[in-house]
Amino acid sequence: MTPPPAQASPKITLERSYTANAQDLWELWTTKEGFESWWGPEGFRVEVRKLDLRIGGELHYDMIADAPEQIAAMKSMNMPTSHSVRARFSEITPLKRLEITHIIDFVPGAQAYENRSRVEFFQEGRTVRMVVTVDPHHDPEWTQRASMGWESQLRKLPAALAARG
Amino acid sequence: MHMDAFQTLADRTRRQIVETLKRGEQQVNDIVAALDIHQSGVSRHLHILLDAGFVRVRPEGQLRLYSLRAEPFREMEAWLTGYHALWESRLDRFDAALERKLATRTAQRNRKEKKA
Numbered sequence: 001m002t003p004p005p006a007q008a009s010p011k012i013t014l015e016r017s018y019t020a021n022a023q024d025l026w027e028l029w030t031t032k033e034g035f036e037s038w039w040g041p042e043g044f045r046v047e048v049r050k051l052d053l054r055i056g057g058e059l060h061y062d063m064i065a066d067a068p069e070q071i072a073a074m075k076s077m078n079m080p081t082s083h084s085v086r087a088r089f090s091e092i093t094p095l096k097r098l099e100i101t102h103i104i105d106f107v108p109g110a111q112a113y114e115n116r117s118r119v120e121f122f123q124e125g126r127t128v129r130m131v132v133t134v135d136p137h138h139d140p141e142w143t144q145r146a147s148m149g150w151e152s153q154l155r156k157l158p159a160a161l162a163a164r165g
Numbered sequence: 166m167h168m169d170a171f172q173t174l175a176d177r178t179r180r181q182i183v184e185t186l187k188r189g190e191q192q193v194n195d196i197v198a199a200l201d202i203h204q205s206g207v208s209r210h211l212h213i214l215l216d217a218g219f220v221r222v223r224p225e226g227q228l229r230l231y232s233l234r235a236e237p238f239r240e241m242e243a244w245l246t247g248y249h250a251l252w253e254s255r256l257d258r259f260d261a262a263l264e265r266k267l268a269t270r271t272a273q274r275n276r277k278e279k280k281a
Contacts, residue, residue: 010171010245014252020263028262038262042254132256136248137171141255 014132022095043070059087102140173217190232
């Protein structure tokens, strides 16, 4: 599997607004405690080994299956229940903009490549609008899921939701 | 499929051909006229779109008529919807983490005020 050139990828943008200050949101993205409190996918927890918040600084964490069904699923696929993920901070404008570049080096047969996720915060009165821009093709979690065969499950999700009305 | 599908559409001329075919079935000459690109270029890109399953062709007398196939677009949409769902649930966890953070701070502030 060879990743396509960057321009081949559709970017996805997600937006949410919070009645909170930008500092609180910023900390959830840029501190060990904050990042660990939400980043890991369902059934996994994240343990940050290194978080060096400066341009080019390393973000290194372990993604650890911790729900019994996830542990069982990983074992049944002969996959380790924990894997190491490496990234670096490629852009930092405190309280305004952060870019994390993940290094995807776990796809068998593919050369290591990079994925950038960007988050921006816009103060609007008493609320902060958070805008996340991501590239699905190169996303580490998505890639991991695809390599574990979860993609087909996820693709069924929209239909399943529609069926529930 | 997805990597190839997005790669196929990464090319500007191919996207223009797809846009042109949205109007309906057309022959090569019509596409050439609409895009102002040399016929050999259009033919080459049409072949790539045919191979990737984005376009179908049918003969009508001397003409060959090209049109879009819906399937790859539906697949791309389903793939993106699934990916969107993944990030939505990640941001749901972000929301929950923020609520916990704010609740902890409020509780700490209340304790301090009580002590004072």
